[in-house]
Amino acid sequence: MAEKKRLLIYAHYYIPDIASTGQILRELAEGMLDVFDITVICVVPSYLGTIEDKYKTQKYYKEEINGVKVLRIRVPEFNKINKISRIKNILGYFFGAMAATFKVGKQDYVFSISQPPILGGLLGVWGKWMKRAKFIYNIQDFNPEQTIAVGYSKNKFILKAMMWFDKFSCKRSNLVITVGHDLVKTLENRFKEKKVPKCVLINNWIDEKEIHPLEDTNKGVVDFRVKYGLADKFVIMYSGNIGLYYDLENIIKVIEEFKDSTTKDGKKVIFAFVGAGSILDKLLLYKKKKQLDNVLFIPYQDKKNLIYSLNAGDVHWCVNAKGIKGVSCPSKYYGLAAAGKPVIGVLEKGSEVQWLIETSGNGYYCEPEDYKSIKKQIHMFINTDMDDLKIMGKKGREYLEKYLTKDVSVRKYAEEILKL
Known part of the structure; x- marks a missing residue:
């Protein structure tokens, strides 16, 4: 039997965190274990901002969850309405994940999502270079387009820099996977007449066996x-x-x-x-x-x-x-x-x-x-x-x-x- 290819996934959040992307990545990773040997680099459970004491003593934590190897990074706690604390938390993940890349051995593929904005893509590029692997960039949300849409920042220099870096990540990818027809068009519009990165559409999902209709009397x-x-x-x-x-x-x-x-x-x-x-x-x-x-x-x-x-x-x-x-x-x-x-x-x-x-x-x-x-x-x-x-x-x-x-x-x- 041929040895399985190795796939490294950068996931800001992973189970037991309740972030929707963390749940999707869990089901994706576990669903591909018959094809790949999978390692996930993510933060310690902290989606709501607080961290359990058992995750406060080391810099890294190794676990195995349902056959998926998980390497967790300790990050600072944060308050969701405090921008500074959130930025510290996100940067803690970004730089921690960069360092953690050297702890996971040889990889054939590197998979990263567009969370945190911009940094998720750059992590994928980093992993591609460090592991000499193929890079798959899964875009769940486009930024800076999302930042502009909700008026989170109007700083033209910052927005222009964000666009440059995320286009850089797209161009360095071997494949971009988006989750909607309209997102495919956004990728095409980013590059206009220039070479558009290879892209496919794959819908998100929920496990329809776990979530199903129940009677009102349940x-x-x-x-x-x-x-x-x-x-x-x-x-x-x-x-x-x-x-x-x-x-x-x-x-x-x-x-x-x-x-x-x-x-x-x-x-x-x-x-x-x-x-x-x-x-x-x-x-x-x-x-x-x-x-x-x-x-x-x-x-x-x-x-x-x-x-x-x-x-x-x-x-x-x-x-x-x-x-x-x-x-x-x-x-x-x-x-x-x-x-x-x-x-x-x-x-x-x-x-x-x-x-x-x-x-x-x-x-x-x-x-x-x-x-x-x-x-x-x-x-x-x-x-x-x-x-x-x-x-x-x-x-x-x-x-x-x-x-x-x-x-x-x-x-x-x-x-x-x-x-x-």
Whole structure:
């Protein structure tokens, strides 16, 4: 039997961290173990900013998780709303990963994602050079395009430098893998008439065997609803990162108009936000100031509880801020479709997930910042019979089972890497 090729993955976060990219990379790595000998370089568990004491005594920690070798880097703790502490944390990972590259032996392939922005790509180039390996650059989000879209920085020098460095990483890659048709176009537009790096599209996924529809009477779903005050309510849920790229600060102002809303059968309409992120405190403050008893905030859920939290929502948000089309693809959609839930999409026309919602028929959508249409969508869902909502959600599940399963995407990754 031929010896397996060796694949090094740079992953800012990896399980047990709850970052969506960390979960995807875990399933990707474990799903390709029949083809590759895989090592992951990542940080110690720290997605929410704090670090357990057992990870504070050494610079590096070696583990093996489900057959994947994992080399963890100790990084400083951080506060998500403090830019300086976040930068220190990210740089701790970047320079730690560069040093850790010398601890993992010979590699045939180096795989890096676009997180942290710009630095993820540069790590891949570094690994390619140090290991004399083929470099696969997986772009989940384009930067500086994303930075520009949300106005995080307007410094032209910084933005120009970011673009130069990320184009540099693209050009040095042997293959770029993006996660949406609109992201492929963004890569092509970056290079215009010049030589575009080799690129393929492979959709993200969620494990459809782990996340699937449950009956409303399921004990886990009932317990979740009771625990967080959702019992006997009509729940419109947002699940995921409560961060900069989703326009949630304005969407909550629309939600305010539904303070006393009920469905046709008299259920109170509740808007539940499950997760954490850089603007959570702002939303909490707005809820308190406006006394919004129709808004609830629920902590991030462990992966084992995700099936219950997703099934506890009657309708789910899938939103992006204006300007994110072609820049980022909200992976949360795959979990919503897997759970068989109807989707209220606030997404630019032509974006990957808007196309998926339209094609599968599992929800309604409108353009970001079109608050009148967002309000109209909420009214439509509130006034739709539950049986019709379930049919809508079922369409998303059926489409996912046909075209967007984990096994299909993971197999494509392995095939494309082995072609290099």
